[in-house]
Amino acid sequence: MLTHAVQATDGAARAGVLRTAHGEVETPVFMPVGTAGTVKAMTADAVRATGARMVLGNTYHLMLRPTAERVARLGGLHRMMDWHGPILTDSGGFQVMSLAKLRKMDEQGVVFRSHIDGSKHALSPERSIAIQHLLGADVTMCLDECTPFPATEAEAANSMRLSMRWAARCREAFVPRDGHGLFGIVQGGVYPDLRAESVAALRAIGFEGYAVGGLAVGEGQETMFRVLEATVPLLPADRPRYLMGVGTPADLVGAVRRGIDMFDCVMPTRSGRTAKAFTRHGALNLRNARHADDGAPLDPDCACPACARHSRAYLHHLFKAEEMLGPMLLTWHNIRYYQDLMRELREAILAGRFEAAAAAIESGWNAAKEPAA
Amino acid sequence: MLTHAVQATDGAARAGVLRTAHGEVETPVFMPVGTAGTVKAMTADAVRATGARMVLGNTYHLMLRPTAERVARLGGLHRMMDWHGPILTDSGGFQVMSLAKLRKMDEQGVVFRSHIDGSKHALSPERSIAIQHLLGADVTMCLDECTPFPATEAEAANSMRLSMRWAARCREAFVPRDGHGLFGIVQGGVYPDLRAESVAALRAIGFEGYAVGGLAVGEGQETMFRVLEATVPLLPADRPRYLMGVGTPADLVGAVRRGIDMFDCVMPTRSGRTAKAFTRHGALNLRNARHADDGAPLDPDCACPACARHSRAYLHHLFKAEEMLGPMLLTWHNIRYYQDLMRELREAILAGRFEAAAAAIESGWNAAKEPAA
Numbered sequence: 001m002l003t004h005a006v007q008a009t010d011g012a013a014r015a016g017v018l019r020t021a022h023g024e025v026e027t028p029v030f031m032p033v034g035t036a037g038t039v040k041a042m043t044a045d046a047v048r049a050t051g052a053r054m055v056l057g058n059t060y061h062l063m064l065r066p067t068a069e070r071v072a073r074l075g076g077l078h079r080m081m082d083w084h085g086p087i088l089t090d091s092g093g094f095q096v097m098s099l100a101k102l103r104k105m106d107e108q109g110v111v112f113r114s115h116i117d118g119s120k121h122a123l124s125p126e127r128s129i130a131i132q133h134l135l136g137a138d139v140t141m142c143l144d145e146c147t148p149f150p151a152t153e154a155e156a157a158n159s160m161r162l163s164m165r166w167a168a169r170c171r172e173a174f175v176p177r178d179g180h181g182l183f184g185i186v187q188g189g190v191y192p193d194l195r196a197e198s199v200a201a202l203r204a205i206g207f208e209g210y211a212v213g214g215l216a217v218g219e220g221q222e223t224m225f226r227v228l229e230a231t232v233p234l235l236p237a238d239r240p241r242y243l244m245g246v247g248t249p250a251d252l253v254g255a256v257r258r259g260i261d262m263f264d265c266v267m268p269t270r271s272g273r274t275a276k277a278f279t280r281h282g283a284l285n286l287r288n289a290r291h292a293d294d295g296a297p298l299d300p301d302c303a304c305p306a307c308a309r310h311s312r313a314y315l316h317h318l319f320k321a322e323e324m325l326g327p328m329l330l331t332w333h334n335i336r337y338y339q340d341l342m343r344e345l346r347e348a349i350l351a352g353r354f355e356a357a358a359a360a361i362e363s364g365w366n367a368a369k370e371p372a373a
Numbered sequence: 374m375l376t377h378a379v380q381a382t383d384g385a386a387r388a389g390v391l392r393t394a395h396g397e398v399e400t401p402v403f404m405p406v407g408t409a410g411t412v413k414a415m416t417a418d419a420v421r422a423t424g425a426r427m428v429l430g431n432t433y434h435l436m437l438r439p440t441a442e443r444v445a446r447l448g449g450l451h452r453m454m455d456w457h458g459p460i461l462t463d464s465g466g467f468q469v470m471s472l473a474k475l476r477k478m479d480e481q482g483v484v485f486r487s488h489i490d491g492s493k494h495a496l497s498p499e500r501s502i503a504i505q506h507l508l509g510a511d512v513t514m515c516l517d518e519c520t521p522f523p524a525t526e527a528e529a530a531n532s533m534r535l536s537m538r539w540a541a542r543c544r545e546a547f548v549p550r551d552g553h554g555l556f557g558i559v560q561g562g563v564y565p566d567l568r569a570e571s572v573a574a575l576r577a578i579g580f581e582g583y584a585v586g587g588l589a590v591g592e593g594q595e596t597m598f599r600v601l602e603a604t605v606p607l608l609p610a611d612r613p614r615y616l617m618g619v620g621t622p623a624d625l626v627g628a629v630r631r632g633i634d635m636f637d638c639v640m641p642t643r644s645g646r647t648a649k650a651f652t653r654h655g656a657l658n659l660r661n662a663r664h665a666d667d668g669a670p671l672d673p674d675c676a677c678p679a680c681a682r683h684s685r686a687y688l689h690h691l692f693k694a695e696e697m698l699g700p701m702l703l704t705w706h707n708i709r710y711y712q713d714l715m716r717e718l719r720e721a722i723l724a725g726r727f728e729a730a731a732a733a734i735e736s737g738w739n740a741a742k743e744p745a746a
Contacts, residue, residue: 038691038698043678066665066690074668074686082682292439295447305416309455313447317439318411324697325411 002181004240010354012259020086021179027261051339059092068134076136088139125169142170156189164201181208192230211242272331291316304336375554377613383727385632393459394552400634417455424712432465441507449509461512498542515543529562537574554581565603584615645704664689677709
């Protein structure tokens with residue numbers, strides 16, 4: 001069984017330790033996204049060097065290429081990508097809906113065509129769990145439907161109830177193993193009553209962890225926080241809480257404040273590839289011409305190679321010249337920044353000064369806003 | 374002054390130490406190419422980890438972007454790219470001829486338009502030397518004309534004699550500094566008499582090192598070796614000898630055998646980005662479907678991360694999925710392989726067993742030829 005021990009709370013914020021088959025991870029934790037068996041533009045060593053201790057793999061991408069069976073033959077995802085810490089895999093459902101073609105969904109599951117070669121595939125609760133088992137996930141996610149936004153209350157209810165029936169089938173299909181766990185996903189859109197119904201349904205089934213899904217899909221930060229406030233207090237305190245696909249540094253601070261332990265998002269990696277950097281002093285775009293002659297580091301308080309060894313002018317040059325090292329260095333920086341942010345929040349929770357730390361972090365972001373590019 | 378001490382010879386092959394303002398480098402040495410201030414797909418740390426101790430920068434690319442003056446303002450090329458070993462810069466001439474548009478060349482120099490934005494620039498012997506000084510090169514190369522292939526003897530003679538007049542102007546323009554040196558470039562096409570005339574002209578001027586230029590431009594390996602045999606013995610034994618833009622592993626072995634000390638080539642880096650790997654057991658293309666399920670390492674005798682931590686199947690997957698990590702890992706491997714090859718040749722020369730080592734290396738390449746992709 002995978003477990004989460006809460007070490008300290010400060011308001012609703014929690015600091016804890018997640019224990020998995022591939023080691024312990026301190027929470028709150030941010031998991032870089034390793035979509036197709038690689039955190040884009042990073043070696044596994046570099047990911048570790050950022051401080052990251054747990055990564056996410058995408059079932060949809062991996063089932064299509066190189067296929068779950070091939071990953072299993074190669075010794076599993078950990079070995080294939082040389083990542084020896086824990087891995088969480090998503091269910092594939094979200095990306096079937098956002099990437100695949102010609103989808104047909106019913107009670108049984110979803111049939112779709114690959115966005116790569118048009119080949120036909122099926123995903124059901126049982127197949128998703130089997131794939132994640134083949135990949136060797138430490139944390140397996142239930143297949144659900146990510147309710148679109150906006151959705152009427154009736155649409156959100158129907159969608160959520162389908163996900164709850166699928167969650168029961170996932171629980172049945174999951175093979176319990178030491179240090180491994182299955183997480184249920186709370187749905188229900190922006191409707192507090194539906195979120196409560198979803199939590200109750202999942203708790204009745206029982207999971208090693210609980211995710212909040214269907215957020216950061218266009219509802220806005222204020223609404224997202226409101227949904228968390230209505231949902232998180234209903235979750236069992238002794239299980240980890242994971243907010244899926246979120247988000248900006250400000251989203252993370254706000255969600256930790258509301259009791260979330262785990263996060264993943266493509267934002268630091270995707271932004272890094274497009275010259276956007278997150279720093280203690282706000283976000284900036286390295287393509288901006290004002291950096292062309294700037295010999296100062298990107299973030300003087302960051303120890304990553306981009307900041308410790310290079311100038312903003314060099315990073316600007318790399319992006320202008322379309323050199324691969326630009327995305328490599330900025331991805332490294334952004335992941336490192338997210339890790340540093342999580343560690344700072346964790347230390348603040350342990351010291352009982354979360355709000356002071358959060359206020360200092362937020363004031364740093366606002367101190368040096370970049371003019372619009 | 375930059376110096377080269379020969380430690381041992383074995384036939385015509387030499388092992389030595391190049392002493393520069395940025396440290397010592399054992400020869401024979403292969404310099405990875407850092408075109409625009411970065412060895413493509415590699416951090417400076419990763420380049421060092423391959424064993425590389427000296428890199429090349431391209432004057433043409435750097436003068437256009439970020440410009441030599443900007444590099445100088447940022448503290449020079451070493452500091453900008455975080456490379457603290459020696460750097461050799463080319464003169465820019467070769468790439469003006471292969472990349473720039475609307476070139477006009479006369480006795481004074483060449484006027485051209487940038488391939489990036491069409492802007493107009495001039496390069497003369499004096500300007501090339503000034504740019505390389507601004508970049509902070511340890512080894513500065515004379516501006517020359519790389520004689521096209523094929524060229525008649527008259528064409529090759531005219532071209533070579535222009536390069537010799539430019540070499541004298543470069544010598545005048547170069548500012549001597551401790552640990553820095555200027556290299557002359559032997560031209561003369563495939564004509565031994567012209568090569569001899571070129572060597573005599575350069576020796577009359579006097580340089581800290583001598584390069585053999587105008588090879589690997591289509592003449593074939595046999596002709597290249599024949600030109601080296603006619604040229605290298607005429608060069609002063611106490612100065613380093615650099616074969617520009619060469620080559621395959623077999624080219625390197627053959628040129629070391631003929632007395633060359635220094636090499637650069639885009640082959641390991643460019644090939645790495647297109648899935649081609651050089652190994653002790655021959656070259657192979659990781660896109661080839663036969664690697665899809667191959668759990669074996671790329672080269673079991675290589676200690677690079679691609680070989681030590683991953684399978685051929687994973688590398689194949691990364692290239693199929695167009696993940697940046699594919700080029701990153703294969704570039705790392707190829708540079709490492711070139712460094713290992715140079716070290717093996719050097720150790721063999723020091724031990725007086727160059728031919729035995731070369732034969733063993735060559736038989737390894739032939740042992741496992743890949744079927745045509």
